[in-house]
Amino acid sequence: MITENNADDNNFESSDTGRSGAPLKHVQTITFEGPIKLDRGGSLPEVTVAYETYGRLNEARDNAVWICHALSGDSHVAAHDDDDDPGWWDIAVGPGKSIDTDKYFVICPNILGGCRGSTGPDSVDPQTGERYGQHFPTITMNDMVDVQLRLLDHLGIDKLLAVTGGSVGGQQALCWAARYPNRTRGVIPMATSSRLSSQGIAFNVVGRNAIRRDPDFHDGQYYDQPSGPQVGLALARMIGHITYLSRESMHQKFNATRNKPRNLEAEFEGQFSVGSYLGFKGAEFVERFDANSYITLSMAVDLFDLGGSIEELTELFKDNPCKWLVISFTSDWLFPPRESQDIVEALVRTDRAVSYCNIDTDCGHDSFLLAADLDMYGKMTASFLAELTGQGSGRAGGGPGAQQSNIFHPDHPHRLDYDVILDMIEPGASVLDLGCGNGDLLAELGGRGEHRTLGVEIHQQDIAACVDKGLDVVHADLNDGLGALGDKQFDCIVLSRALMEIQDVKGVVEEMLRVGRKCIISFPNFGYYKLRDMLYHEGKAPKAGVLHHKWYDTPNIRVLTIKDFEEFCDELGVTIHQSLALDTEKGVTVSHAPNSMADLAIYVISSGK
Amino acid sequence: MITENNADDNNFESSDTGRSGAPLKHVQTITFEGPIKLDRGGSLPEVTVAYETYGRLNEARDNAVWICHALSGDSHVAAHDDDDDPGWWDIAVGPGKSIDTDKYFVICPNILGGCRGSTGPDSVDPQTGERYGQHFPTITMNDMVDVQLRLLDHLGIDKLLAVTGGSVGGQQALCWAARYPNRTRGVIPMATSSRLSSQGIAFNVVGRNAIRRDPDFHDGQYYDQPSGPQVGLALARMIGHITYLSRESMHQKFNATRNKPRNLEAEFEGQFSVGSYLGFKGAEFVERFDANSYITLSMAVDLFDLGGSIEELTELFKDNPCKWLVISFTSDWLFPPRESQDIVEALVRTDRAVSYCNIDTDCGHDSFLLAADLDMYGKMTASFLAELTGQGSGRAGGGPGAQQSNIFHPDHPHRLDYDVILDMIEPGASVLDLGCGNGDLLAELGGRGEHRTLGVEIHQQDIAACVDKGLDVVHADLNDGLGALGDKQFDCIVLSRALMEIQDVKGVVEEMLRVGRKCIISFPNFGYYKLRDMLYHEGKAPKAGVLHHKWYDTPNIRVLTIKDFEEFCDELGVTIHQSLALDTEKGVTVSHAPNSMADLAIYVISSGK
Numbered sequence A, B: 001m002i003t004e005n006n007a008d009d010n011n012f013e014s015s016d017t018g019r020s021g022a023p024l025k026h027v028q029t030i031t032f033e034g035p036i037k038l039d040r041g042g043s044l045p046e047v048t049v050a051y052e053t054y055g056r057l058n059e060a061r062d063n064a065v066w067i068c069h070a071l072s073g074d075s076h077v078a079a080h081d082d083d084d085d086p087g088w089w090d091i092a093v094g095p096g097k098s099i100d101t102d103k104y105f106v107i108c109p110n111i112l113g114g115c116r117g118s119t120g121p122d123s124v125d126p127q128t129g130e131r132y133g134q135h136f137p138t139i140t141m142n143d144m145v146d147v148q149l150r151l152l153d154h155l156g157i158d159k160l161l162a163v164t165g166g167s168v169g170g171q172q173a174l175c176w177a178a179r180y181p182n183r184t185r186g187v188i189p190m191a192t193s194s195r196l197s198s199q200g201i202a203f204n205v206v207g208r209n210a211i212r213r214d215p216d217f218h219d220g221q222y223y224d225q226p227s228g229p230q231v232g233l234a235l236a237r238m239i240g241h242i243t244y245l246s247r248e249s250m251h252q253k254f255n256a257t258r259n260k261p262r263n264l265e266a267e268f269e270g271q272f273s274v275g276s277y278l279g280f281k282g283a284e285f286v287e288r289f290d291a292n293s294y295i296t297l298s299m300a301v302d303l304f305d306l307g308g309s310i311e312e313l314t315e316l317f318k319d320n321p322c323k324w325l326v327i328s329f330t331s332d333w334l335f336p337p338r339e340s341q342d343i344v345e346a347l348v349r350t351d352r353a354v355s356y357c358n359i360d361t362d363c364g365h366d367s368f369l370l371a372a373d374l375d376m377y378g379k380m381t382a383s384f385l386a387e388l389t390g391q392g393s394g395r396a397g398g399g400p401g402a403q404q405s406n407i408f409h410p411d412h413p414h415r416l417d418y419d420v421i422l423d424m425i426e427p428g429a430s431v432l433d434l435g436c437g438n439g440d441l442l443a444e445l446g447g448r449g450e451h452r453t454l455g456v457e458i459h460q461q462d463i464a465a466c467v468d469k470g471l472d473v474v475h476a477d478l479n480d481g482l483g484a485l486g487d488k489q490f491d492c493i494v495l496s497r498a499l500m501e502i503q504d505v506k507g508v509v510e511e512m513l514r515v516g517r518k519c520i521i522s523f524p525n526f527g528y529y530k531l532r533d534m535l536y537h538e539g540k541a542p543k544a545g546v547l548h549h550k551w552y553d554t555p556n557i558r559v560l561t562i563k564d565f566e567e568f569c570d571e572l573g574v575t576i577h578q579s580l581a582l583d584t585e586k587g588v589t590v591s592h593a594p595n596s597m598a599d600l601a602i603y604v605i606s607s608g609k
Helices: A141-154 A168-179 A198-212 A215-220 A230-244 A247-254 A273-288 A291-303 A310-317 A337-349 A364-369 A374-389 A400-404 A416-424 A440-448 A460-468 A505-515 A529-538 A562-572 B012-018 B141-154 B168-179 B198-212 B215-220 B230-244 B247-254 B273-288 B291-303 B310-317 B337-349 B364-369 B374-388 B400-404 B416-424 B440-448 B460-468 B505-515 B529-538 B562-572
Strands: A028-037 A043-054 A064-068 A105-109 A160-166 A184-190 A323-329 A353-359 A431-434 A453-457 A473-475 A490-496 A516-524 A574-583 A588-590 A600-607 B028-037 B043-054 B064-068 B105-109 B160-166 B184-190 B323-329 B353-359 B431-434 B453-457 B473-475 B490-496 B516-524 B574-583 B588-590 B600-607
Touching: A028 A141, A043 A141, A064 A141, A064 A168, A105 A141, A141 A168, A141 A291, A160 A168, A160 A374, A168 A184, A168 A291, A168 A310, A184 A374, A198 A230, A198 A291, A198 B230, A198 B247, A198 B273, A215 A230, A215 A291, A230 A273, A230 A291, A230 A364, A230 B198, A247 A273, A247 B198, A273 B198, A310 A337, A323 A337, A323 A364, A323 A374, A337 A353, A353 A374, A353 A460, A374 A460, A416 A440, A416 A490, A416 A516, A416 A574, A416 A600, A431 A440, A431 A505, A440 A453, A453 A460, A460 A473, A490 A505, A505 A516, A505 A562, A505 A600, A529 B529, A562 A574, A562 A600, B028 B141, B043 B141, B064 B141, B064 B168, B105 B141, B141 B168, B141 B291, B160 B168, B160 B374, B168 B184, B168 B291, B168 B310, B184 B374, B198 B230, B198 B291, B215 B230, B215 B291, B230 B273, B230 B291, B230 B364, B247 B273, B247 B364, B310 B337, B323 B337, B323 B364, B323 B374, B337 B353, B353 B374, B353 B460, B374 B460, B416 B440, B416 B490, B416 B516, B416 B574, B416 B600, B431 B440, B431 B505, B440 B453, B453 B460, B460 B473, B490 B505, B505 B516, B505 B562, B505 B600, B562 B574, B562 B600
Parallel strands: A064 A105, A064 A160, A160 A184, A184 A323, A323 A353, A353 A473, A431 A453, A431 A490, A453 A473, A490 A516, B064 B105, B064 B160, B160 B184, B184 B323, B323 B353, B353 B473, B431 B453, B431 B490, B453 B473, B490 B516
Antiparallel strands: A028 A043, A043 A105, A516 A600, A574 A588, A574 A600, B028 B043, B043 B105, B516 B600, B574 B588, B574 B600
16 A cells, blocks of 8 residues: 555646556566575575666676656656656656656665565466465565675675665665665655554555455456456556555645546546546556555555664664665654654664654655655755765865865854853763754864764755755754654764754753753853843843844744753752853854853753753 | 444454344334335335334423434344343433433334335335335435334324434434424434445445446346345445444454454355455344345435535525534544534534534444444433433533532532623624633523523533533534634624634634634733743743643643734724723732733634724
8 A cells, every 4th residue: 555656746637657468568577496495484496587687797896776667556666768757757767857767766665565576466376387476475575685685796886875765765775774674875765654553554454355355356366357356456556556545645735626526437436536547547556556466465564673772773783884764754643753763863873874854744655755845855865875985075184175065064163152161071082962953073083083963953955955065964843852863872962053943942952961061051141241231321231242133033932041051950960061152243262251251151061950 | 225224242253133134023023005105206106104203292292202223223222121132322321421311212123215115116015016126216215214204193193302323324313304304303413424425335345336336136137036136235244344333343343363264154255354254244233124225225325415515505505404413423424523523513504402422432323323433423312302301410501400500519610701702792692613622611600691602512421511512512622613604693702812822813813803704712811920020030831811821732832912902803804892901819900001911811803893
């Protein structure tokens, strides 16, 4: 019941690109002789894999990107030339596109158990000379990836640049990372999960029951019958379609024409606009997909289980050497963002190299196939791949590239407080930057030496900027806490000019003290003399220096002075290791009467006395 | 595909209360001779209504509460005695319960088109002597309610105290209010909508197709066949079940035993815990429900359409004389809260008497049937019914009851600022209180004379307290604006001590100026001398008087002085009609140097100069 591999536009009559079972012109196949043992027992006597490739493998054989398709997709991820049919991810794969086939060698295999060239239930069992049908064994995501590994070996590639995919393709990417962590440098799972929710399984259960209880199913041996379980398969597909969209995107598609069904040929109820759409989608699906494959693949999805808790995922990935880019979509309710966040938290907890973005969209689970959010997920994918090859645009770590960093841009003047904070960080320390913005501070730190760093940020454009700089950054709201992180996991945590925007100040600072050996906190000092004067003499809510917003639209919802902060530290029982006060207007440090003379304060603290 | 009428606990094997088609002992029936014309053309030669009653109709015949059941329910809303089977809403209906049958005469009819005693597709058509089957005409919610009206007349009741119901029952309640507004004093729709979302219709479409395409459907004439469309009906029911729960509640129910299916007899896939549950639910449902009824009723749900926009709903309800209590549930994704809010906004826009609460729960659409949130929806229903009878506990409007109001409670001392604000409100003025809390100010206002009032509040416990006081109150976040309200709709809008908690100050104040002829705004004055002194002399974030919180946990995220507010008014181009400054510590008004000497300020402003 998992995502169709067809970008689905609003003009739904013309979607699905007309590739209804049409032969794939550029497909290659390789057959591996067996017996090939399977994860849950049994074996297959042989396995054929259909695949397509794009671009050229370079001499170092290190520019290969492996793309895993979703439930109903195939190897045809993109058009090979102008005469070719468009592929299911044409918007993202091709010359000059996000996954740039001028740079990368792209491989996309049809999944084991599928029905588009690779061995599946509709294949002929060489031992019997008949199609497998329901004698096709239960296969798992492990089996699928194991077969893909054989193909990788066959292609003579030792290590992939990256494995990517959305939905069930994302599950395969996760499975690759878990099973063959040394065979890929990068992992880009999108709109996926380490195990499907009970709700997700429930939809698949209904879909499989619709097929199995169709009288034309004939226990799976329908291939020689006058008709197969078309109705059951269409029903399963209809349910699937509902889960691939979001409530909002369905409203946008169907509400205006609610009671005006499209004139589409289908033997299903066409009473409502959405009804005619589903009927059409269901009917056309049975033309190109095999019901036994649907059962086989959706069962593999339901059985896929890398762990149901962050603890299990942490154990699984604790030594994972890959670099990760995890992407979810806010309106995806089939693989909701929380499930991606569990994976990210497990990776973060064990200091793995991971970036994560939860892209804000109405497009639901299908978002990863659609153009609407390509500027986010496509751009981040391109940045991430470039960084993996060492060609990232922002390469943290200095060199000529660093000179072009935003930090020296005229609109973004050199910041004294960054220098002070950077000086406070010991060489080689691991650093967590909370509210890292576009990553300027971490990029600058990278220019000073080797540091394990991680940024946390709430704005997706800033996250994209960080990924573009090659930084690890995680999309999260600080007010939700740092639950994923272990005690004293980072040598140093930076909270730069963000304290006054936080709702739960005490909770966040306590979490920082738990997770960081040292915490560097900078904040605007409300005790600055200009602010005091303004309130005292003018009777107005003060603004001056770094506090330049109006009272009614300032993002600063907390008001504190240096004295307040020190009392707060005392109350929490923390040690103040260092403090520095700045007059950012003059660009100098302040040593005399800092609570009056400084507009910005920077403290280094740690838990305990 | 709409809600089952069976409270569904976690021990799912024992749910559905074993009433599988068992005869209802206390059911009464009445048959109306026809022809009974139908909304979408055609007619029925006669209609029988099965119903049950509880409690006694009083002499004034004005204590009747009409309960409409949901899609698959029946007239058996509660047990009649200790020997009786429990009803589908036993937790809410009975002696001493929320809908107290010691006080109220409760009537619950089986729906037209159903299969539990009222005329439906499985009834015999007197004109042919055969069951209707698919010859049963298309019926609408209007037809259902029209038949219920005949029953009401038959019972000799001129005006109901209230009509209530959840899900499809809530749609019937809405239909009652729209169609026969003078036949009920109160309306309590729960977990419902003025029209189903495209997503909701989509699920129903799949369910109907599963039934209609079942080979045993025989075009609906399956009654004399060896078997009917059990598989299709079971599939429809399975889909329905998924939509009645929430992702979170499914996780709670099934995740721990994910791969351990219950040992339940059903001819459906029992691979997963959730699969065995759905299979069981589907299989038992076909024992007690008729597939043609399912099609008939779900189609009526999909056709139900009181309007797809707030504008249409406003037009529909603009003269509605009923008092409304609208209830939604946060995790209900089948009838999401936004759809209830549209109804509420339409009612508010035309000054109808409405209260609304969006109850925070994980239990999904089924919440209205479950005990988990009964302390909210049940309690509010009880308060609302009591208020309708004039026996409300808090009766705004003075008298001896008012003396017991919280306002005079020792823990809640008399508030000078309330007195000042109340004095600023002209007699008879309509008043909107934004952030009304537990309703003290509005209750006090009610004690001073007749006022049309409405409260807006974000905390559900406060909303329950307001409903208990008989006040109209709407659950909303001020930061979302007052979009529902018309220009100059209220004579007076009060924002008492809430300005400093608002994120979008300018947006909210501009909206107040648009909607209110006058706006009364009170706020703590940051210019108060004790606060100034504290910052200036002590160098600490000030707290004193009404601003007594610590800097890091204050709900006050905005800091302003009297001077700031006056400049803000000037910037917005508003007229200040009146201003009053208070020293709440001394309990006096301040006339000299208010920006220094007052800790609280109250302004009366309006738009324009």
